[in-house]
Amino acid sequence: MADVHPADDGATRPSQWNVPNVLTAIRVLLVPxxxxxxxxxxxxxxxRWWTTLVFIVAILTDFADGRIARKYNLVTDFGKLWDPIADKALTGMAFVGLSIIGELQWWVTAIILIREWGITWLRQSLLKYDFVMAANKGGKLKTLTQSLALILYLTWLPQQPVVVQWLGWLLMAAAFVLTVVTGLDYVRAARRHRAAWRAEHGQG
Structure with a gap:
């Protein structure tokens, strides 16, 4: 079930110039x-090996910036805005690129991107109800599985040993299922908390 927390009241204002934001900016620049x-x-x-390496470096900045920001209380408005955009831009470009070169079915890419950007919009819409929807364990597992599947696909999967190809296909299938299931979970959680907020404020 998705975790929902009260929105940041803005009492703490760390500098926008910090390591997590630099890592986010690097990830944005690495996308093109x-x-x-x-x-x-x-x-x-x-x-293809070099391309995969660039993707790995960018993905590692994603895993690092959030941890550093939370550990050292460096969460900023820039990070809140650009971190999810950078994440979706990077993985989205990977999915679209693989479909363009004919190595991943377009319907897989389409469903995944609709879910990713749809949940991003949903998170933003919940802010007016004073809630920030955090990634739950399923969402984090989805992100990890997507990343591993994309890494294998980016190595030019058809040219890899059969065992690597099978691993890549299985990881992509798992990533697809987790993407859909966690997306539905977030939607259910959002509807529940929005209804609770409206009832509390007499807007039912």
Whole structure:
């Protein structure tokens, strides 16, 4: 079940210039670099390894910035806005790029992107009800599974050993299922908390 917490009251205002925000900015800048590398050299194995490395570096900044921000109380408005945008831009570009070069079905990409951006919009819409919807364990597992599946696909999966291909397919299938299931979980949690807020404020 999705976790929902009261929105930040803004009492603590750390500097916008901090390590987590720098990592987020780096991830944003890496997205067009990654896109160019993938789409301009899709059938060159050496380029595919380098493309995969760029994606891994970008994904690692995603895992690092949130941990650092929470541990050292460096959560900022910039991070709140751009961290999810950077995440969705990076993984979204990976899914779209793989579909463009014919290595991932478009319907898989479409459903995943609709879920990702839909939940991002849902989180923003909940702010007017004084709630911030945090990622739950299922959502975190979804993100990890997506990342691992994309890494294997980016290595030019059809050129890898059969065992790696099967692992890539299984991880992508698992990522797809987790994406849909956790998306539905977030929607149910959002409806429940929105209804509770309206009832509390006499807007039922």
């Amino acid at each position: 670099v990654f896109a160019w590398m993938l789409l301009s050299h899709p059938h060159d194995q050496t380029w």
